[in-house]
Amino acid sequence: MGRAAFVFASAAAALAAAVLWSFSVGRFPVAAADVVRALWSALGGGDSGLAPNVEALVLQVRTPRILAAIAVGAALAAAGAAYQNLFKNPLVSPDILGVSAGSALGAGLALLLALPVIAVQGFAFAGGLGAVALVVAVGTWVGRRDPILTLILAGVVVGSLFGAGIALVKYVADPYNQLPAITFWLLGSFGGATPDDLLVALPLMAIGLVPLALLRWRVDLLAISEDEARSLGLDVSKLRLAVIACATLVTAAAVALAGVIGWVGLVIPHAARLLVGASFARVMPLSLVLGAAFMLAVDTLCRTVAATEIPPGVATAFVGTPVFIALLAATFRR
Amino acid sequence: MTLAARALDFGFRDHVVGRALDCALESGEVVCLLGPNGSGKSTLMRTLLGLLPRLAGEVTLDGRDLASWDAPARARRLAYVPQAADSYFDFSLREMVEMGRTAHRGVFASPGAGDREIALAALDRLGIAGLADRPVHAVSGGERQLALIARALATQAAYLVMDEPTANLDYGNQARVLEEVARLKEAGIGVLFSTHHPEHAFRIADRVLLLAAGRLAAQGPTLATLTPAALSSLYGRPIEVATITLADGTSHRACVPASPP
Numbered sequence: 001m002g003r004a005a006f007v008f009a010s011a012a013a014a015l016a017a018a019v020l021w022s023f024s025v026g027r028f029p030v031a032a033a034d035v036v037r038a039l040w041s042a043l044g045g046g047d048s049g050l051a052p053n054v055e056a057l058v059l060q061v062r063t064p065r066i067l068a069a070i071a072v073g074a075a076l077a078a079a080g081a082a083y084q085n086l087f088k089n090p091l092v093s094p095d096i097l098g099v100s101a102g103s104a105l106g107a108g109l110a111l112l113l114a115l116p117v118i119a120v121q122g123f124a125f126a127g128g129l130g131a132v133a134l135v136v137a138v139g140t141w142v143g144r145r146d147p148i149l150t151l152i153l154a155g156v157v158v159g160s161l162f163g164a165g166i167a168l169v170k171y172v173a174d175p176y177n178q179l180p181a182i183t184f185w186l187l188g189s190f191g192g193a194t195p196d197d198l199l200v201a202l203p204l205m206a207i208g209l210v211p212l213a214l215l216r217w218r219v220d221l222l223a224i225s226e227d228e229a230r231s232l233g234l235d236v237s238k239l240r241l242a243v244i245a246c247a248t249l250v251t252a253a254a255v256a257l258a259g260v261i262g263w264v265g266l267v268i269p270h271a272a273r274l275l276v277g278a279s280f281a282r283v284m285p286l287s288l289v290l291g292a293a294f295m296l297a298v299d300t301l302c303r304t305v306a307a308t309e310i311p312p313g314v315a316t317a318f319v320g321t322p323v324f325i326a327l328l329a330a331t332f333r334r
Numbered sequence: 335m336t337l338a339a340r341a342l343d344f345g346f347r348d349h350v351v352g353r354a355l356d357c358a359l360e361s362g363e364v365v366c367l368l369g370p371n372g373s374g375k376s377t378l379m380r381t382l383l384g385l386l387p388r389l390a391g392e393v394t395l396d397g398r399d400l401a402s403w404d405a406p407a408r409a410r411r412l413a414y415v416p417q418a419a420d421s422y423f424d425f426s427l428r429e430m431v432e433m434g435r436t437a438h439r440g441v442f443a444s445p446g447a448g449d450r451e452i453a454l455a456a457l458d459r460l461g462i463a464g465l466a467d468r469p470v471h472a473v474s475g476g477e478r479q480l481a482l483i484a485r486a487l488a489t490q491a492a493y494l495v496m497d498e499p500t501a502n503l504d505y506g507n508q509a510r511v512l513e514e515v516a517r518l519k520e521a522g523i524g525v526l527f528s529t530h531h532p533e534h535a536f537r538i539a540d541r542v543l544l545l546a547a548g549r550l551a552a553q554g555p556t557l558a559t560l561t562p563a564a565l566s567s568l569y570g571r572p573i574e575v576a577t578i579t580l581a582d583g584t585s586h587r588a589c590v591p592a593s594p595p
Contacts, residue, residue: 090422214442221433223423227385228416232489233409233437277469278423281444331422 004282007275011286015070015293022066022300028057066296068193068201068257069312073264073295075205075254077287079247080265081272082212085222085280086243087148090273090331094251094265097155097244101162102131103255108169108182120185121197121256125204127162128252134158136244147226147240187311188259190299201257208250211242212284219243219280261313263320264291270327335361337382337412337493337524341391344374344381345548350389351377352548359524361492364516366535366556367528369545370569375528378545379495382526383414395493409437413486415496415527418478427473427481428466431456434488456484460514476507480514487518494518496527500534512538532565532573536587544568557587565589 023035030038034050038058041048048055079094087096095101106127110120138154139147166186173179212219218239221229229236251265272286295312298319302310338358345351351374359365359382369375380386382393384400393400395412403411413434425433434456435449445453457463460480465473470481479499486494499515500508508531516538518525529535535542535556542559544551546568552559565573572592579585 085423088421088423217444218436218441220425220429221436223421223425224433225416225419227380227383228414230385230405231383231409231412231414232433232485233406235405273424277429278425279429 004276008286008289011289011293015289015296018293018296018300019066019070022069022296023058023062025300025304026062028054030054030058034058064193064195064198065190065299067198068190069296069299070292071198071202071205072190072254072258072261073268073291073293074288075209075250075291076261076265076295077268077272077291078209078212078284079250079254081269081280081283081287082219082243082247083265084269085219086240086247087152088223090270091266093262094247095159095260095262096152097135097248098131098159098162099128099248099251100255100260100262101159101166102134103128103252104186104260105162105165105169106130107185107256107259108166108173111178111181111185112169112173114178117192121200125252125256128255129248131158131162132244132248132252136241147237184311185259186313188261188313189309189311190258191303191309193257197257201253204253205250208246208248208253209288212246212250215239215242216281216284219284220278223278223280259313261295261316263316263324264295267320267324267327268294270324270331274327274330335396335492335524337393337395337526339382339391339393342381342388342393343390344378344386344388346386347389350548352545354391355548355550357543357550357553359493359526361524362519362522363540364519364525364527364538365541365543366539367526367543367545368530368532368535368560368568369528373545374548375545376497379414379497379526379528383412383495384408385414406437409489409491411491412493412495413489413491415479415482415486415494415499417498417501418475418482421470424469424471426467426469427457427462427477427484428453430470430481431466431485431488434485437489452490453484453488456487457481459487460484474507476503476510479503479507479511483511483514483518492522493524493526496525498528498530500529500531508534532560532589533587535560536589560587 020032020035024030024032034054035058037048038050038055042059076094083094083096084090084092103124106123107120110123135151135154135158139151142150170179170182173182218234221232221234226236268291269283269287272283272290276282276286298315299312302312302315336358340356342355343350343353367375381388395403431453432445432449435445435453454463454466457466460483462477462480465477470478500511503511512534515525515527539556541554542556543553544564551568552564562573562575571594574590574592576588576590577585578588
């Protein structure tokens with residue numbers, strides 16, 4: 001217990017530090033004390049006494065971006081943790097059932113049709129859910145003998161079909177305006193997140209995360225063999241569908257908000273398990289906090305290390321690959 | 335109180351494994367299921383556990399059709415002890431055993447103080463309470479198997495079905511697991527276990543079921559049923575049974591494969 005409490009306290013401290021750091025740095029640095037003053041006044045703590053442009057920078061520019069990074073990191077990591085239990089496999093990421101491919105195709109279509117931003121997000125969200133629904137339908141139709149394997153194979157097949165769809169959309173897109181827009185969207189970004197976007201995405205994430213949190217003790221039983229779980233009285237097929245629905249909703253909302261960002265959902269739950277053991281009741285909350293801190297730190301680096309912004313989807317791969325190799329070594333080389 | 339099968343056909347829709355099988359497990363007895371590889375032991379056990387739908391005939395739990403039990407009620411009455419297998423997910427023994435309390439609480443409920451107490455008592459009963467907070471990866475194969483038995487005990491089921499609980503264990507751990515299984519019947523629990531070692535049946539089983547190619551070749555009290563002739567025909571080669579009397583006066587049976595004629 002002592003160890004887990006220490007890990008949670010450290011993770012929370014890391015997240016708080018990342019938030020403060022992210023508010024402070026950038027093209028216009030803001031002193032940490034001024035950040036706290038601006039936030040305090042926004043929460044109703046009286047006049048901040050800061051220049052209006054500094055206050056606007058903190059509250060209107062950096063706050064939505066920071067909240068988006070936190071929400072997406074937390075959501076992807078928690079969904080990844082759930083999917084890894086579901087597939088009894090630590091190498092599974094949230095897009096295993098094709099949610100990213102479906103969202104990408106949806107967003108690509110919306111951009112191709114020159115629809116407004118809100119429609120791009122809507123199409124991305126619907127595309128992600130649609131792809132997973134198709135995978136689950138195919139998996140259920142094909143057979144019940146090995147449901148896990150059928151789902152994974154259906155995910156691969158449907159994912160590559162949607163991949164071909166994305167390629168086609170790119171091919172027919174106008175190469176001067178639409179193609180770059182599609183490419184940039186696929187790389188992911190937090191820069192465009194507005195408060196309105198957050199007001200849509202955050203409740204959707206909550207709708208997925210709350211049932212996952214409530215089911216946390218049952219999700220553990222997905223990690224043991226199906227025969228064992230059923231013999232313990234669990235309706236495995238029903239729980240599996242519930243977890244797929246929740247984790248997919250969370251992932252699709254994250255992808256619709258910020259584009260396709262890999263590695264977070266794969267690496268963070270893995271790290272959480274190394275720190276606090278396998279119990280989902282600890283892995284899920286720790287994944288939420290670590291995912292948020294990691295994503296925010298990466299995005300802050302993305303907008304500060306170079307003169308132009310680096311897409312976070314690219315940065316997570318650069319950071320995630322060595323981290324993941326280190327985690328694999330820590331897990332399997334003992 | 336009985337777990338019983340009558341005229342049972344079992345297997346898969348496209349592949350019948352066994353036919354016309356009658357057997358029963360009473361509470362407070364240890365029954366051993368013996369049979370060569372591929373004779374259908376695991377498939378029979380999965381059918382008796384309600385994990386695989388029966389093809390024909392009937393399976394009853396306490397006199398009621400097993401298929402008519404809802405899953406949590408069945409789990410509180412009938413428990414499964416699988417072979418200890420490797421998993422990436424490194425639960426502590428305590429967490430593993432607490433999973434045995436799933437059918438005793440609501441879908442969204444956390445394990446309560448009572449669940450934790452029962453789980454710890456189950457670990458204690460098998461002599462591994464001291465390892466409760468160790469991760470599964472940090473204990474021996476024998477201790478992992480005992481933890482799986484503890485998980486089954488935590489369900490407070492009356493019947494335990496164990497699929498080769500001594501497989502992959504070293505000699506000392508086999509003896510340890512067998513002793514613990516034998517002690518379960520003192521608590522009125524009925525145990526059905528499968529093994530590839532007839533000596534394990536001689537050690538702890540009240541009755542044996544001999545399964546050959548999906549049919550019961552014989553069943554009955556261990557000593558009367560496990561004759562050299564029955565064993566030889568079951569495993570397809572001559573097997574002798576020797577009686578060994580120890581200095582303390584107890585006698586034990588040992589099986590020796592003889593050279594084929």
